[in-house]
Amino acid sequence: MFLGSILAVSLTFGASVVAQSSVLCVAGQCLQGYSNTTLGATLSASGISTEVLLLPGQYTSSTNPQLLNELLTSSSATLSPSPGFANSTANTSVTLPLTVQLQPGIATYPKALYSGEGSYISLSTNSSTSLSNAESLALSGNVWAEVTAGNSRVILWNSVPDASQLPTATSGSLSLVKIESSTCSPPCSGSGVCTASGTCSCPAGFSGSSCEQCASGYYGPSCQPCPSGCTSCDDGMSGSGRCLSTTVSNPPSSCNCINGQCGSNGQCTCLPGWTSASNGTQCAACTSGYFLDSSGNCEICQLGCTQCADGSGDCITCKSGYTQDANDRTMCDAVSQTTSGGTTCPSGSYSNGTSCEPCATECQTCTGSTSNDCIICASGTYSLNGSCVQTNSGGVCQGSSLIANNNKHECDTCGPKCTSCQIPNFNVASTTNQAQCTGCLPGYVLYQGQCIGSCPSGTFLSPTDNLTCTACDSTCSTCVGSASYCLTCANNKLASNGQCVSSCPSNTFSSSGACVACHPDCATCSGSAFNQCTSCNQTLPVLTNGRCLATCSQNQYFDTTSSTCQSCDSSCSSCSGSGPSNCLACSSSSQVLRGGSCTAANCSSGTSIVPGLGACLSELVLVPSSTGGSAALPSISGLSSPVTTTTSQSLSWWEILLMTLGCAFIFIAFLWCWRRRARKQRAKETAAFASAKALDRKTNWRQRLMALFGHSPKPAPPDNEEITLWKLRAAEEAHHDRELEKLIGAYEYSRAGSSRGPSPLPSLHDRKSHGPHDYDSHRLSRESLYSQVTGMPRNGPEPRQPVKSNPLTSRFSTTTVGSSVCKKPSILKRELTPRKPPPTDAEAYATSVRDVADGSGSYWVTPVNTGGSRNPFRQ
Secondary structure (H helix, E strand, O other): OHHHHHHHHHHHHOOOOOOEEEEEEEOOEEEEEEEOEOOOEEEEEOOEEEEEEEOOEEEOOOOOOHHHHHHHHOOOOEEEEOOOOOOOOOOEEOOOOEEEOOOOEEEEEOEOOOEOOOEEEEOOOOOOEEOOOOOEEEEOOOEEEEEEEOOEEEEEOOOEOOHHHOOHHHOOOEEEEEEEEOOOOOOOOOOOEEOOOOOEEOOOOEEOOOOOEEOOOEEOOOOEEOOOOEEEEOOEOOOOOOEEEEOOOOOHHHHOEOOEEEOOOOOEEEOOOEEOOOOOOEOOEEOOOEEEOOOOOEEEOOOOEEEEOOOOOOEEEEOOOEEEOOOOOOOEEEOOOEOOOOOEOOOOEEEOOOOEEEOOOOEEEEOOOOHHHEEEEOOOEEEEOOEEEEEOOOOEEOOOOOEEEOOOOEEEOOOOOEEEEEOOOOOOOOOHHHOEEEEEOOOOEEEOOEEEOOOOOOEEEOOOOOOEEEEOOOOEEEEOOOOOOEEEEOOOOEEEOOEEEOOOOOOEEEEOOEEEEOOOOEEEEOOOOOOOEEEEOOOOOEEEOOEEEOOOOOOEEEEOOOOEEEEOOOOEEEEOOOOOOOEEEEOOOOEEEEOOEEEEOOOOOOOOEOOOOOOEHHHHOEOOOOOOOOOOOOOOOOOOOOOOOOOOOOOOHHHHHHHHHHHHHHHHHHHHHHHHHHHHHHHHHHHHHHHHOOOOOOOOHHHHHHHHOOOOOOOOOOOHHHHHHHHHHHHHHHHHHHHHHHHHHHOOOOOOOOOOOOOOOOOOOOOOOOOOOOOOOOOOOOOOHHHHHHOOOOOOOOOOOOOOOOOOOOOOOHHHHOOOOOOOOHHHHHHHOOOOOOOOHHHHHHHHHHHHHOOOOOOOOOOOOOOOOOOOOOO
16 A cells, blocks of 8 residues: 555656655645655755745745744754755755745756756757756746747746646647746847846847847848958948958057058068158158158159258258259259369269279269269169169169169159059159059058058959959949959949849848848848838747837737737636637636646645646645555644744844934924924914004104104004093093082081081091092081981981992993903093092092992991990990
């Protein structure tokens, strides 16, 4: 039974070896069983006997279950990633939060469900790689891969847990064509590869943000380097690569030289007639005995002249024995030879003192007997450094690179920039303007016997010597490399790949008289740019906004019939064709791929589909049943237990500092707002008080000017309404006083008719007022009703008559005094209030009685003994 269960496990995973007891985990769940899956990273820690395989995902310090949490939070936890899951070596330390993810690229596994030893392919330049041994593929996020299966071309956007479950049309051996990220915008050209950073990685020779063009010095669709020895060639993606200019070794400028040749030791050797200039530049000025002519060449002076002027060649200094010619200032004439007797020697002879002697055979005229004394050399020979030398058939003076000058009878220099020259069919009638350069300084080319900077139009630089400019064929207006390889054609024809044609072939377009090749991304085009395609080839079939791309969107497929992108079935997140049976991955998180169709996953053991892998966790791990007789799994604690303890992490110093600063800021802001509100409230109350007290009157400029000079401004006159009210109040108070006097007078006793003796009560005239309303009072004296009836005086004390403390109440009462309308200005109080007369005796008495009754006075009438009665009016 044990062997049977092991065999069943082996067949389940399709492995050639027995599956191992394993624990596979995702965040929140671990599953124990038998598995050969190697995708992810193995987590282990010292002191914990169990290790787990972490599938792609993020893990934190609160991740369940307990076993996984103990491993993650262990100080000795180490991680052993599988290929493609880490940039570092194995056994790396664990730092939380931990993200287990495949690096940008693709991981392949020899068995289904990511089993067996995997291999990793990173994003790189395009190269075809066989995937015949891969039965499952894991793709990282934002990456797509182009694969071929038989004759089918498929774009994979998701991981493939089992290649046998792909659509029937894609069955067969897989081959990887390219893999790149989908984050580049715009997409890379066919030669570039989009990297995870969102930029295009270009192969050697390519350039541009999308690798859409060749770098300088590279040509052709694959951007090959120009031929060696060329400083420039017909480069670019539509270029032929023909050499346009060769590399110049040791040009004159390399050793600060102009008209000379640089040696291997860095020294400059000047051409004849040249020497260093006063500024230090070598070979930049004509040496003595030479002058600079109009062609830029140092030409030799006439015979007998040691120094002559640039441009004109006029002689400045003549040799000894020579005088300047009166008719030709460029010439110096030799002084006539005469004997001691005064005889002039004829031409071809010289004076030995007493007679004339013939010149040497090498001389035509001379000043002495030897060949070194020649003035003009004999016919066929020319003066060179004081000697007469012969020439070859090309007119080149023997032992030099100079050319014979028949006019000057001496050896002269070649043309500008010429290192050597000759005169074809040289004879005594030949002139120097017939000289043809045969060699040039480095950096110059030879054209029609002259050394120039570059070959003119209609010629090309001969590849045989890289010196001579050769005429193009008659059919070419311009050519390169050979006379028949046309860059442009005559007779209104178009140059195509070096040939002259009447119309441009396919994959080219007409431009400036030539058929220019389309960008290699295009099949046909309207221009040379990579976004000017009009149709596409099979490698980049998708035509979008003038671009040929490798793939449609993720939820689309390329329809070869209509050459357009079509939407996938709603059940597919990516597909290879129409309908629900051509899915490459499922859009629903509860479905898996089975034979190209998306079906319910029906995951067991309470698991679900692992995100990004397209397979249930229970499919990756075989959990044997307890009744099946399978080998028992080792007991592992904490495999399904949740995390019960939480660890608190102390705050860092900078976190505490930030919190303190934040609290202080909030307190200061609150205090500032509170004080600001208090100031506003206080200002509001002050304004109200000033308005109530009429203190808020503003002064004008005249009042401010008077205050500046020490004059107090007069108070503003009160309002007319206010004055009227206070006048009315004053009149009312005067009327009130008169009524009070009448009332008091009505109660006053007649002093003359009183029959009673003086009252035993103390007089009130001696009391002084104790308050603002106190004044001297007189006792009322009037006959009582008893005295009038009986005619006898009253024995008891006279009763006091009640007097109203406020008999009349003015409508201008104290309740209205404080109102804002009836405020009494100080000026009105002085002007409108009448002076009150002194109180009468009755008024004083009434006031005293009213004060005692109110309890405001300190005096009270002392009762007399009336026989025990409490009535003070009974005796």
